[in-house]
Amino acid sequence: MNKKKAALHNLGCKVNAYETEAMQQLLEEAGYEIVDFSEQADVYVINTCSVTNMADRKSRQMLHRAKKKNPDSIVIAAGCYVQTKMEEAKLDEAVDIIIGNNKKHDLIPAILAYEKDHAQKESVTEINHRQSYENLSMTKTAEHTRAFIKVQDGCNQFCSYCIIPYARGRVRSRSLTDVLTEIQALADNGYQEVVLTGIHLSSYGIDIDDCLLHLIEETAKIEGIRRIRLGSLEPRIVTEEFVKAIAGIDKICPHFHLSLQSGCDTVLERMNRKYDTKEYEDGCRLLRTYFDHPAVTTDVIVGFPGETDEEFAQTKSYLEKIRFYEMHIFKYSKREGTRAAAMKDQVAEQIKTLRSNELLQLEHRMSKEYREYYMDKPVEVLMEEPVEINGKRYFTGYTKEYVKVALETAEDISNTFQTGTITERLSDDLYLMVEF
Template sequence: MKKAALHNLGCKVNAYETDAMQKLLKEGGYEIVPFSEVADVYIINTCSVTNMADRKSRQMIHKAKKKNPEGIVIATGCYVQTSLEDAKKDLAIDIIIGNNKKCELISIIEAYEKSKEEQIEYIDINSTNEYEGLSISSTAEHTRAYIKVQDGCNQFCSYCIIPYARGRVRSRNSEEVLEEVRKLVENGYKEVVLTGIHLSSYGIDLEEENLLKLIIKVNEIEGIERIRLGSLEPRIITEEFVESISSLEKICPHFHLSLQSGCDETLKRMNRHYTTDEYLEGCNILRKYFENPGITTDVIVGFPGETEEEFNSTKEFLEKVHFSEMHIFKYSKRKGTKAAEMVNHIAEDIKTRRSNELIRLEKKLNKEYMESYIGKETEILIEEELNLNGIVYQTGHTKEYIKAAVEDFENEMDSNQIIKGKIKKILTDKMILLTKIH
């Protein structure tokens, strides 16, 4: 039996597509082995969100060829989609598969084995309306399944290469999504996360479909106990949308609303399509319909032209919203984007200082959010065992996506169980302790 190894870089959509390619390989008779082992076929699902992601993608490609010079090395995903000419010159790559072509993986490998000539399967991703038909029935995670429902983006933020790597918005047929959820239920999954490149755009290219309708349909599937939503565009958070999802018992009150900056002038340069006032209104709506929801975000510091005053505006805004968790990134110049051509790029030492300030603020806000749940009853979905200072815990997440641990005195808890308990205290920087309710 031939062996195949896969390595994923980048986002949750990439992770889904890697799982889907693994499914195709298994169905094609391959044994799946860890990427560190010698294999007949290596697949690197690349990322191109930053120049560093490009570099990591190339490193993993060369690592695979070094591991087995006789093996077939396949580079797929966003790096090869945006840097085709560079990929063609890379002698470590035997097969190049662009986005929207991963579903043809097995036939592409067979064509290479017959011809022994480099295979390049690549389309102009900006000229297709076709949603790529990939599916999964299990994932690398054993309790939570990410389900890709949408691809592409029409936003063209000035710092972002992804619209060029992923093309325009393309949505998956809702019946295919529901069928996949049912299969995952059959395989024991209790929690699904609806995800996409620009999830909020789901359905704009389909007749009579939108994200809200899809969520309602998934909520009706028996066996699914939790529904999470991937990153959302702030403008989708309307009174109608939030009131509707708040009536669905399976929806987890954890919302990742991408912010990027808390300063209106910076948001304009980023080509983000909302103001801080509109963003704050969305957070207020969420808090109106959900009690103390988890609201998380991404923030870029040191965007070209960001003055000290603009940075301070961002910092004040973050405190005003009082996020439960924030992901802080230093702006990284990405070749091929409008932001890369802007003037007034910020010095690295200034970006580092600003990043460190926001990381300190993030720790403070996150701690305050976790403390707000001490003494309250909640439930977690058990995911894995953790040995901390000699004590065995079972860990998982609350619906608000707070990581929680429960002491496993009787060793009776299996993963994928929902456990009810009371939050006792903060156990570590990013984890609370739950006392099980018998």
């Protein structure tokens, strides 16, 4: 008897990506053969996103694409879009099963129930009441060297532009034991680098009498794990106590994503962010005091409601002063259901585009400067995959600071650490390393 086939598609953040892989593992354990989303399958799982109106639209498009690919298939809409737009999803003829956040562990029972009577099934909880952490886990991931570990869900911040607290609910932390058990299993399967991630990672532990620092310290004790990266952090967690402690952990990668959003205090206040530019700058100074040339990356929103030319100029000047390795630039997108959507003085799209282009040029310049620092310097790289460039075979990987490096070799050196000196730039984001 042929195995049933399942295909999955992920939209959105690293937490969504983790959950998609966990659902894939559930399907594999239930006997499904996993195929590419472009192929015909018996079951399609779309882990949706709702961070913007565009994300909602993309989620609907993927659901319809799946049903068109195989009209007899079971199409499952999971995640944030159905959590925030459940009534809309229920009316969509392409959708057979609806699974909200905190219910993705119900995937297989939901499929079995649908197969009995082919009536649309829902598994959605009222996410805005405090729930326990949904226990999904993995022993392998799609990446062969780096594993993302979801340790926390939900957010209590309620930034004025963001729908996520309504889609993901309040902060819920995974138990320390569960996290460490999963990381140990991944280490046993050969993974040497883990990335601790969550919807609001800095809040880890506040609901279970624990904290992110303790989680990091315990993760560092796991044999086989040689690198620990952190997902996006809120600036206010970057205290001297925190930075000094993690600087004493050799396995920590000096690669920190500190969410900024604006370099202007009046805009930050309208965004309902919980810090100002001085606090943010103090955090960057601490990181650069305790780590040698750390990679500091960030997010910036341009064209937030009411953002004047002067406020934008302040942001640009501030970004130049802080000097980031990478910046993710977003044009503000009005999100129904948020306070910012109802604010006056919405910025014209053409102005957002001009401002975005200015910051993208700045980002390109600063990113190049950061990478150039490592020219002629020794580095250690965890190798990931082979590539061919101008007829030559290389293996590429990343330094602890997340600088992408290539080493010319005919050998398979995946998931090995290689040391050498960076000698030249192969492309905008790829540098050549020569072994010692």
